[in-house]
Amino acid sequence: MATGEYVPHAPGYVDSPGTKVVSSRFGYEDSYTLDRYLATGGYEGLKKALANGPEECHGIVREGTLLGRGGAGFPAGIKWGFCPPEVWPRYLVVNGDESEPGTYKDRLLMELDPHQLIEGCLIACYAIGLSQCFLYVRGEMAIAQQRLADALNEAYEAGYVGKNILGTDFSVDIVLHWGAGAYIVGEETALIESLEGNRGMPRLKPPFFPAAVGLYGQPTIVNNVETLANLPWMLEHGAEAYKELGSETSPGTRMFAVSGHVKRPGVYEVEQGVTTYEDLIYGDDYCQGMRDGHELKMFIPGGGSAPWLFPEHVSLPLEARPVGAAGTMLGSGAIVIMDDSTDAVKACLRVVRFFARESCGKCAPCREGTSWEEKILQRILDGNGRPEDLDLLLDVADNISPGPYPVASFEAEGLDAVPFPPRQTTICPLGPSSVAPITSAIRRFRHEFEAKIGTPVEVTA
Amino acid sequence: MSRLTEANVKIAHEIIARYPRPKSALIPLLHLAQEQDGWVSDEAMAHLAELVGVTPAEVRGTCTFYEMFKLHPVGTYMVNVCTNIACQLLGGEELLHHAEKTLGIRPGGTTSDGMFTLEDVECIAACTEAPCMQVNYRYGVRLSTDDFDEIIDDLRAGRTPDKLITANPGDQIPSHGTLGLTRQHLDPDKAAGIVPPEQVTENPVWLTTTKGDS
Amino acid sequence: MTATEPQADEVTDGVPVTIDGVEIMAKKGELLIAAAERHGVYIPRFCYHPRMKPVGMCRMCLVEVDTGRGPGLQPSCMLPVSDGMVVQTESDVAKKAQDGVLEFLLINHPLDCPVCDKGGECPLQDQTVAYGPGESRFVEEKRHFEKPIPISDIVYLDRERCILCDRCTRFAGDVAGDPLIHFQARGNETEVNTFPDEPFSSYFSGNTVQICPVGALTAKPYRFKARPWDLTEIASTATMDSVGSRITVQSSRNEVLRYLGVDSDPVNWGWLSDKERFSFEAWNADARLTGPLVRGDKLGNPTDSGDQLVGASWALALGKAGDALRDVDPEKVIVLGGSRMTTESQYAWAKLAKAVIGTDNVDAQLGDGPAAEVLLSLPRATIDQACAPGGTVLVVGADPKETHGALFLRLRHAAMHDGATILELNPRSSGLSQYAAQSLHALPGELGDVVGALAAGGAAGGCDADAIAAMAEALGAADAVTVVLGSGSLGEDPTVMAQAALRLAEQYPNATFLPALHRANVMGAIDAGLAPGMLPGRRRLAGSTAPDTWGSLPASAGLDAEAMLRKADAGDVEVAILLGCDPLADFPDAALAERAFNKVNHLISVDTHLNLTSTGADIVFPAAASATEVDGTFTNMEGRLSPIARKVTPPGTARPDWMIAAELAAQLADDLGFIDLDELWADFAAASPLHADLSMADIAEGGTEGVLLAGSSISRPPAPNVEMADSSDMRLIVTRKMYDAGTLLTNSPSLVELAAGASASINPAQFASLGFTDGDDVTVRSEVGSITLPVVADAGVPAGAVAIEFNQPNASAASLLDSARTVTTVSLERVS
């Protein structure tokens, strides 16, 4: 039923060919209602789960190798198993804080198919005995909040959530919670702090891996929206069917948001591991190539935190391992395409500025270092750069995220190595993420920086 | 401006009851205060401190961490133009400059009639639809400068702009502070029941009672 | 830490860790930074503080750690040691990371060391000088904030200097329980601040100044007063309450400028209350007595009948005092006070009174605590026992937050972080109530009944049977109960507390007691024999023979403070001697005190400042201040001896108290038997079996822990009967506040304004039924006096009672009190 087209009532979503695990209802205008949900197989996964029992249900998720979609790609089934035995209560916190530059798919999943997420939450809670679920939605997503509130009210009314769900002993409350504007709160320990009513400052892990010590000091599973949205399909169709999609190590599909200088930017659900960046960027079913008259210059392969890739990398499959081996990450599935009209310095500054503005302020290197990087870059862009600034920038970056890193495959594959994954002088990877665009841009386009140094350019902002 | 009204205090208590610990309700309560007044005043923070049992300094510590909470009155409409990387590539900065010109204010400023506050914001998760912005957290996507002007004109004229996306067709753009137009209702008869963690000492019943038996 | 977790100290099995190539034995669960430090490897740090939960914020303590999966950078302040851990604190990677952090902390930090109070003792400055980059690579504009802002009456904050280490804010929230300063804003704009118009009014604010690693927080008494390199220091003991907090006294040019808390593991953990920390200002006050005073005329000439106090020579003043005391009937001499002196001076005065003058009418307590023999008959507890992880502590008639600040912090920690259970049996709510598992408020006079009901069951003293049963159950379930025994309400006769304490001891044979009496060295006074009926070394006078060095003993046991004043009121006292006390302001029956002193023939005061009572004295001797101007020892609530050290010379001709005693003895043709402290101690040790095997050197060598004295063998007296007259009037509760109109506080410029004033607090139900509104002024009237003050509703006050704070600038509750009664009853009337 794929139309291969933009879906008018879901701006940004393109209904591409192939099996749809999480976006199957996006084509319906009333996709977010309980009626539509029930009419299209809704809550069947939950019923199967209840019929199988919690342990079996956990087993299916483990067997299906459901990789986390929040960025780190950790298998959900294994993470669930980290809850220390016999410590109660345990909580589920749904990470709907999606704020990584370039990323959006959780917003669509929440706006367009809220019941699917609710069902996913229920399955997770059921499988491992989580007694309350908090759905933490990014503050700026008013429509997602409204749709989820409506859906939860409907689901409670219909007995899918709350006391004695579907007449069984399974009871769980899902509480909708809105954030208030802070990217760092997407980091799971900061998310927990925020949910406790505090400033969203990350906790050091270890010792505080949320699965062991999380919300209120209790075992807490933090999962991304898309991760959980996979569960109804997986439970309904089974682990085997799930594994038939995607590659062996990365089964299933993923939502990729491709933005920037392509003909048809959009959010696409495609099979992981078998599709390549090239397919997405140039494929007729997907982005349909670069804007006329322009060539690909570079692209961000997995969200603003990811080191950049270049034209020679487009054949990489959309799969965590090979992309990781290339010195960057698939991350949150956000791909930002930049063509030859792009000013590398300006792009670099813009991403760095994001991290500087979003630093929580806890660790000195991130709090001080990211703003310092921003100031130097701004100075260079303003034409007040000094020749020593590039080395200074790289050294400041190095003090936030010491490198370089001996990633064996770089040399051998002739790839342009950048420090990744980052070694950190900080608690969380936010500060070190600011290093990715700097090292990427300076290593590749040092000449552009040098050209600006001492040469005033027109200041736009 | 003020403490919560009586009606809002009632809502506040409902919200607090959804959390195992009262302080967890702080961010939703700050939203409630902002919904009431359009911004969060010191009096409101002091009131919330009483409601959740912490000091006003702690409330302020939390409040000031999050960008969406405004410590001073802002316009009826927050116009948030995204300039992050994906939008920058497709004209986000130009849209911001246009907005500055049209509204006659710099980012952070409020028009003299108190209608609009302009902000230059980070990624708002609509990157493929660049350039984009939010007005009171309702999206406008793939905006031309004309589209922008149309939205502003509509709002000034009290019309709901076609170019802004709402949850249901025809929903109004509420004044600043109101997020989702629906609240979650937890009917005590249908809820599983929310208790402080220290009161839970045993595994949830279903782990042992529902094992493959239904 | 929970009760079941072993304490680091108890663990005997070590964890081998290799630090910079050397294998050390760390304690299980210990943080790497602490383990390294114990073994001589100092890892630089800013945010880590050993008495607070680590946050790992500053990142200065990064080291390279290999736990088997290759080396990685880790903050050593957050990392518990693990078996076989290999740590590099000075590898290239570690050094580069540390240097980088230092640079980050400096880029926005002002380079104003020359004008910064912290300059010269600043870890940031020291680190920079030692390892920092030669010149700044930061050419951008630094972050700016408005220059120092007052965040309380005492503390200023310079946000530009702040390195956001979270120490002050963690202290305020986690240690003091006053989260009134907090991080605000985010990222590079983060700052520490208060809520607008809600200052950081904490009794413990000074600790933040001490632990701030830079010059961001400064305290009014010290700001701009000195440069650290001009200061010299000496270890001593704080003498504002009986905790005996260990301190460092710092001075410059013979002026004391600062106290710093010292981390004594069994005592104060490095913390001080602001009263302990800042009241040294009183020693520097212009109002200090610098020479003896005698009665004289307006021209300043000494005359026997003069109505002025005029300066006199020591010879003249001592001569007059000698004349007054010579040939007087010893029974007609009374000696009040002495708890502010060193234990040595207390001994000297005890010996002067009892062996030379021959009177046992000596009392260091002023009618506000159980008698010495009651206290000494109870099995004693230490602070550590009271604060034991997982333990049960019963607080009776004490409000440590107001009277024993450092103990309060220890108890709070025990309850909040170590799983201890606090039970409270106080006349009204206290600073501990919010941490207490249960609080019972016995009506004034009925405390003993409530204690009795813990064993017998039923309702008592205004507490219902269920509540009493719940507390009884909690006490019964505890392996060991420590009782923190306070002075109780000043509105009650001390026998009420005595009865309750003795009943508790009887009912709970395993209970131990930590006395938390008002007055600083009060336990020293008791140990030294400066109490009626007692001899040095926790012995009863009755039945004892005179110590060898004493010659004789008083014929019979003497009177306590109240009885002495009654005797004086009866015209039966010739000479009254005040040892650093002010009964007119401080005795809980102002009218009695006033009548009494009007009738004594000779009033002699030994003090550091003139006060309400001594202004009317005939002879005033200027005393050197304990804590900074004399050498000696302090005996804290546990019976722990620690040194008091002379740091500066006393003003004018002021002398140590013991010397004044010795000179008075000489006037009486006698000899105390010592002319210096060593001889004094030898004499003391000979008279006190408790101190027999100790020397002052031993005490100094006890380090920060001092020396804990063994218990006593005084047999337990029977619990006294408490007579309660029936009355439908409101019963008066009078409590102490940390800040009051006491002599030292009123002479400390930074603290004098902090006394909040007294109000009459009553239960909200009664408040409403009496038709009051908040802030109304009421006249509170008892049979002996009346005062007018604001009335407030307070749920912490039991129905049927009125609670008023003692000795406040706006009202003196002492003028309501009638010490002849078990409890004082009052009526309230709104002032129209």
Ligand SMILES: Cc1cc2nc3c(=O)[nH]c(=O)nc-3n(C[C@H](O)[C@H](O)[C@H](O)COP(=O)(O)O)c2cc1C
């Ligand atoms: C700075 C930072 C921001 C993050 N933001 C998000 C986010 O917006 N949404 C999300 O799901 N995960 C985010 N993560 C990842 C989460 O910490 C966490 O790994 C994830 O929610 C786990 O869910 P998953 O296992 O289902 O992927 C972020 C991580 C970091 C370090």
Ligand code: SF4
């Ligand atoms: S004021 Fe001092 S103690 Fe407080 S956070 Fe700043 S540097 Fe640390």
Ligand code: FES
């Ligand atoms: S001392 Fe360890 S991070 Fe600050």
